[in-house]
Amino acid sequence: MFNYTFRWNQAFNALPRLLEGALVTLEIALLSMLIGIVIAILLTGCRLSGNRVLSAIARTWVEVARNTPALFQIYMAHFGLGAFGIHLSPYTSLLAGIAFNNAGYLAENFRGALKAIPDTQTRAGRSLGMPPIQAFRLIVMPQMLRIAFLPATNQMVWAILMTSLGVTVGMNTDLAGITQELNARSFRTFEFFAMAAVIYYLIAKAVTLAARALAWRMFRY
């Protein structure tokens, strides 16, 4: 059945290059999360602002991010913006696509977290003489952060997995891109991609564990 000789040493020799790619993968994922969080906070603010236009924009963003494929969003950044004469590099389109996706999911997550905290909490804070901003910062925010934290770490894992989509728009410096490039030269597809799979798996697990450790330190109550 298996008329095929596995040659792993070639793949092992390429390990340093693959790990370099893994760093780029992690970098894109982290950047996309940071950008995503900032935009998500803005979107949440827009939705709560009561301003019709702002909240419609925010709602549209969230709906598009959640209801179209991530790859579609990356294509939009890479090909779609060409209509406006904007031509993004693979790196930038990938980052923009994932950040767009993150922002949509995180905004929904933040809104859910905010809704989960009863009004009585704010009222209790106010009754102690806190001004609204202070009550939000000292009472609501910390509780909200705790609720939103776990879904946000899931989103981080998603972001890592999504970076692999860059290869479809010509990205060649991240883990998937480098793997594909090595594969194109050697045709040891299975070996190279198996190595990449293991590295992705380890990164995903490391992020999950780190997030859990962080949550354990941050949320002691």
Next chain:
Amino acid sequence: MIEIQNVRKSFGQLEVLKGIDLTVNKGEVLTVIGGSGSGKSTLLTCINGLEPIDSGRILIDGTEVHAKSTDLNKLRRKVGIVFQQWNAFPHLTVVENVMLAPRKVLGLPKAEARAIAVKQLSHVGLGEKLDVYPSRLSGGQQQRMAIARALAMSPDYMLFDEVTSALDPQLVGEVLDTLRMLAREGMTMICVTHEMKFAREVSDRVAFFHQGVMMEIAPPAEFFGNPRAPELQKFLSATH
């Protein structure tokens, strides 16, 4: 006849039944009282075979409950049990709740199962509530439905595990009335309860469990009038 012979049962380190011997005759109503953790509820689940025992034997009409060769599902048709939490099946209407086991376990045709269900539900006073979902019933009604559900299997024995403990006080009466009715009809029953007045009224015998041991068993007049075990005296004076 239910025969319980030197039954022992532990949950981890904790021994909850420390060698229980007890026989309940056909047609008899036995009530069991005792503090929490006395092992009285565990005994009921063991009689129904829902919990394994560590040693000893439980025989129902001569069939050993915990023997490997016993078909528990068959045996359980003989022994109905109703729990403190009434455990309605929320996705089925009241009449469907009661019909399910006769149809699927006894294999009765739908019409026949429905007839039985309607009869039992009318019997416990729920004849008007056949097609509503349990979520629309009060706790007392749900508990009476659970009783009808067990009765629909025409069991020879009924076990009641603190069936009124989770109810609002004003709903306790209707459920106890149903139990009284069953007792009058000659059903063989073991009732674990905290309702002393009920125990005094309906029981042929009353048993007192304390820390996994059956300390006293006697007809109600003697049990309440002349309790011998000091633990029972203390228990009775605390509850009155």
Next chain:
Amino acid sequence: MFDTALTWNDMAFLAQGAWMTLMVTAVAVVAGTVMGIVFGVVRYQAGPYWSLPLTFVLDIFRSVPLLIQLVLGNAFQSIARLGWDPFTTSCVILSLYTAAYCTEIVRGGIEAVPATTRRAARSLGMTWRQDMRYIVAPLATRVSLPAWIGLTLGVLKDSSLVLWLGLIELLRASQILVTRLQEPLFILLICGAIYFLISFPIARLGGYLEKRWSPND
């Protein structure tokens, strides 16, 4: 009215792509759900310790990018000389991917059925199978439905990755038209609208079923 080189033929081409997306999604969701139910019951029955190997394998499908899984699956079928075409390979990988998520949904659904309710069923003389079929299955289905609808929508979106194996599904069809007609924004907007058009009824159906079932709890 609107100046475009897009013809009805091109629209038919997009529709064919959408059909491919639907087919791949349907196969993956059906097969993945069946496997997910089996694995979910096994996971629940075996307990966390004995189901560890299964949990580990399924976790891999959730922790490695789907694109990598597809490439690996394709390489594997060629090494093993299974002779699968890209459609089959895509369906197999996507089904396993779906099953990995569905398993957790099923397990969660079973765990949500109160032990006391199941005990009541067993006390009436029902066998394990009868309890599973008449009590656990309907109740767990209700609990799991929102997550399962979410999974279906997720698979619909993720199915776009099969384009990497050469299948012309909706996104790939759009890309081909973009290259040919050089009208990227317009065509991609149509593509996005079609995704919306497919997702929306599924999401609405889920919402409807959830609402219809909830008052009976």
